[in-house]
Amino acid sequence: MSEKLNIAFIQANLHWEDSEANRKLFSEEISKISDEVELIILPEMFTTGFSMNAEKLAEPTEAETLNWMKETAMKKSAAVTGSVIITENSNYYNRMFFVFPDGSYKIYDKRHTFTLAKEDETYTAGTERLIVEYKGWKICPLICYDLRFPVWARNTVDYDLLIYVANWPEKRVNAWDALLKARAIENMTYCIGVNRTGEDGDGYIYNGHSAAYGPLGEELTELNRSDEFIAEFSIEKEALNEVRSKLKFLQDRDSFTLN
Template sequence: MSMTHPEPLRVSAVQCSIAWNDVATNLEYIEHIVQTHATGADLIIFPETITTGFSSEAALLADTEQGEVYHFLLGLAKKYEVALSGSYLSRVGEEVHNLFFLFEPDGQVQLQAKRHLFAPGGEKEFVSPARSRSIFTFRGWRILPVICYDMRFPVWCRNVSNEYDILIAVANWPRPRREVFRTLLRARAMENLSYAIGVNRVGEDPQHLVYTGDSAIVNARGIPLSEAQEGAEEVISATLDYESLRDLREKFPVWADADPFTLHL
């Protein structure tokens, strides 16, 4: 009996600047992008902390659990019939989490907190880490959601026995370490035999950090299917094909020889 495989997936990555600690302006921008690009995509992906930018002050603006941001983004997904991803800060009880979100048109919501908190940026002082790792599913595709600094850690990103098909990394990754972002995105695709999508912001924030973007949609061979221009605000798109991914995994099954790793959460 033949197995059914996911249909091709149209993804769009939004490389943009972020209005500093201005939730209303950022939500307005998100709606503009979704309204403009929804008909050409199944999934639209925004950078990390898309509603505020990345700072300790942003924690004071964290959404409440299933609060304004949650319902706004879910409403957009339903209205424009397109799935939305990115991350925003959300408060759950006494803790604030940097949450990767996937809002679907049918109302399904999948969330994953950031695991590795960026101490040099003070993130450990205002955000609590994930205590578990999730694999999302969307239209038959399996997705590993990671947020910025998470991408540096290969055990966290390990694709054990092809448990996921796409790694999506949303980021606020500054210019001095741009080659790290570019290199790790391609390395994670190749070592895990998966598509990898990196969505980084651009512009300069009030902390004088400059972001060049370097957003890309990369296949499992590490070859970009679409790349954003350095520093530009733009939306890049590609269609992901499952058959080519399956063929590569069958012809070059390095995953079968991978070393075992155990996550200690």
């Protein structure tokens, strides 16, 4: 078990619908990350941007991008996570991979497809939440629009870290800022949100605001940045356990099941 987890996230301006260029971009950025980092977080659809052109862009699971993530994870001796457009059994998925340093991986398919952009008409929604166990930490990885649905993120299993990867537009960034902090506080967990920046091929503007919060909503990274940058920081299990032991808010949570 690791009492401290060293994390890096990358906020970048994605190349529109160009997987090769984006893999190259992130390879260059990841090479700048220190060897102490144990978990690297990339944005939603980090190889393409938030595109509905799935028929053209989708990859099978065991294809170029997952292979790149495996190679990167093994080379850096760090877990790598982010979402990719995947095709499987004649369906398309906005699929988040959590790739371990040994090249093994877990998957999470986005539960809440973004109806405003008609994502639901292109991508099949996932049905199961994923809890990843990594270095003694329980991690819940979610994607973008999932952030608006607190029941899906409700901490009923005492996870330690909640991750959202996103392409969240500037026009609604106030919701992004508020909800990330709220999810940390209400679930008494570390919460990290990784967004993109720049303009996509559909003309939507993204201003980043990637951030990390502690279980009381305390800021762990510089907030409201709209430029491309890498953040490196640590989260501590002892500090999390101390807050939960002292305040015990999770013990008063409501009991329910999801249908």
